[in-house]
Structure formats: structure tokens, C-alpha cells
Amino acid sequence: MSLPIGKTTTASMWNTGRMPATDGQRRPKRVALSEWVYDELLSRLFDDTLPPGTPLNIDALARDLDVSQTPIREALARLESTGLVTRAALRGYRAAPLLTGAELDDLMHARGVIEPAVARLAAPRRTDGFIAALGETVTRLAEAPKGPTFAEYHAYWEADETFHQLIAQHADNAFLHRAFESLGGQAQRFRMFGGLGVSDADHAIREHRAVLEALDSGDADAAGAAMQAHVDAVRGRAAAEA
Incomplete structure (x- = not known):
């Protein structure tokens, strides 16, 4: 285990608009779609583009990443198992709060x-x-x-x-x-x-x-x-x- 320094930026830095993938974020042709979606969401969670508490709307994420809802659902389920994403009945997925x-x-x-x-x-x-x-x-x-x-x-x-x-x-x-x-x-x-x-x-x-x-x-x-x-x-x- 190792420790990155500093703390994540505040939620005020969240851009509430769409987050289109840049050229550097576009899916490499040889990378499986599900893996690319997972890595992209993981990156946004770590870099605070999706700050703690952010609702993670499956349809909006699918449009943003230009993919179907299936790889989004798969990625969110994987992220839930890491503790980075939470899911509540009738509320859907959210970026998990930081640990106290x-x-x-x-x-x-x-x-x-x-x-x-x-x-x-x-x-x-x-x-x-x-x-x-x-x-x-x-x-x-x-x-x-x-x-x-x-x-x-x-x-x-x-x-x-x-x-x-x-x-x-x-x-x-x-x-x-x-x-x-x-x-x-x-x-x-x-x-x-x-x-x-x-x-x-x-x-x-x-x-x-x-x-x-x-x-x-x-x-x-x-x-x-x-x-x-x-x-x-x-x-x-x-x-x-x-």
C-alpha cells in the first residue's frame, strides 16, 4: 500500500455540464469497451471530475461517453465493489463520500x-x-x-x-x-x-x-x-x- 499526498479537490470544482471525452480519452480500438468505460469513470472519480456525492445517472453517462447503457451498468457495479460508488434503492448510484x-x-x-x-x-x-x-x-x-x-x-x-x-x-x-x-x-x-x-x-x-x-x-x-x-x-x- 502507498499513499498519494494531498486531498481531493472540493465539489465546487465539479463541472455540471457534459464531460465529453478528449482525444486522449477516446477508447483505444484494442481495449474492450467495458474496460475503457470502467477506467474512464475510475479516472473521473479519482481526479474529482465526479466529486463525492455526485449522482451517477446511467443514461447521462452513456450519452456522455457515447456508449450503450450496458457497459455503464457493468462499470458502476464494479466500482460499487471497490467502495468508490454507492447504490441506494430508488436513488440509483452516487460517487461515494470520502472516508472520514x-x-x-x-x-x-x-x-x-x-x-x-x-x-x-x-x-x-x-x-x-x-x-x-x-x-x-x-x-x-x-x-x-x-x-x-x-x-x-x-x-x-x-x-x-x-x-x-x-x-x-x-x-x-x-x-x-x-x-x-x-x-x-x-x-x-x-x-x-x-x-x-x-x-x-x-x-x-x-x-x-x-x-x-x-x-x-x-x-x-x-x-x-x-x-x-x-x-x-x-x-x-x-x-x-x-
Whole structure:
């Protein structure tokens, strides 16, 4: 996990008119339509083009992106699972509110319980393929852009998310994996502090490498301790930024 600095801009910056895609936002021909729509909405949520609380009208979004309603519905359902979008009966979808400081603290406490546990389980199950995949995500973390917009730090966030997901999957405990997935807070935390780039990349990359080395050793206690140290460090940095 890593923490982008700053907070999202205020809702007063929301342009209430249409948001036509620019040339740079147009769907690449080889990218699946559903993925492009998801990425476009994700970018707007992170960059505050769709601020917290914004109603997300399916028909309006479909017209804006020049697509049918089906990929919009699919994208919103996926975003709901991340916690970035909420849905209420008779009210439809909205951009989720930002986490409060107390909610962020609760989220990091939950991750501090779950993530060291999955790391301890994953370590004795290490395989060369698992370690290689984790190593590749750490390389991506180090090489990814870390600028102020979601387009610039998207690759970093994605690699960070993948690293933790791989460990949760490799623990081979369906209940813990579902608990990890249910948090959906990684994206929310990035959104809360996004806007000025990734502030703690150097620290986070070192911490990810320490977790990787502990997992590679196969030592369950070392892996759990390394992950606990990482989560605690992120929690401290988040508190300092809040």
C-alpha cells in the first residue's frame, strides 16, 4: 500500500455540464469497451471530475461517453465493489463520500489484522511463480509514474493493489480472501489523499521489498511481521497527511 499526498479537490470544482471525452480519452480500438468505460469513470472519480456525492445517472453517462447503457451498468457495479460508488434503492448510484479520519483509521486497523494473517499463510506456500509475480509488481511500483493526476499514478496504484491481492490469493484461505476483498478500501484511501502524486513511494517500495524477501524465505512469522510493519507505516503516514 502507498499513499498519494494531498486531498481531493472540493465539489465546487465539479463541472455540471457534459464531460465529453478528449482525444486522449477516446477508447483505444484494442481495449474492450467495458474496460475503457470502467477506467474512464475510475479516472473521473479519482481526479474529482465526479466529486463525492455526485449522482451517477446511467443514461447521462452513456450519452456522455457515447456508449450503450450496458457497459455503464457493468462499470458502476464494479466500482460499487471497490467502495468508490454507492447504490441506494430508488436513488440509483452516487460517487461515494470520502472516508472520514475515523473510517480511515478503522480501515487501516482492519488491514492490519487481515494482511499480516494472509502473509503468514502465504509464506510456507511460496512458489517460484508466486515470488516472480510479486517481484514483477515491485518493479512496476518502482518504475511507474508518480504525478499528480490519476492518469499519472494509475499504474503505481494498480501495481500496489496487485501486490496485496496476490498475497491474499496465495494464502489459499477463502474466508480471509473474501474479508480482504470486502474491505474495498484501498481505492477509497487513494481517492481520499489523491491529487498531488504519490508522497511515500520510496518508503512503500522498500517496505514491499521487505515483504517480498520475507515471503521468499518461506518464514511465516517473518512475512507476517514485514507486512505488519508495512501496514503500520502506511497507517502512520496516512494519519500525518489527514
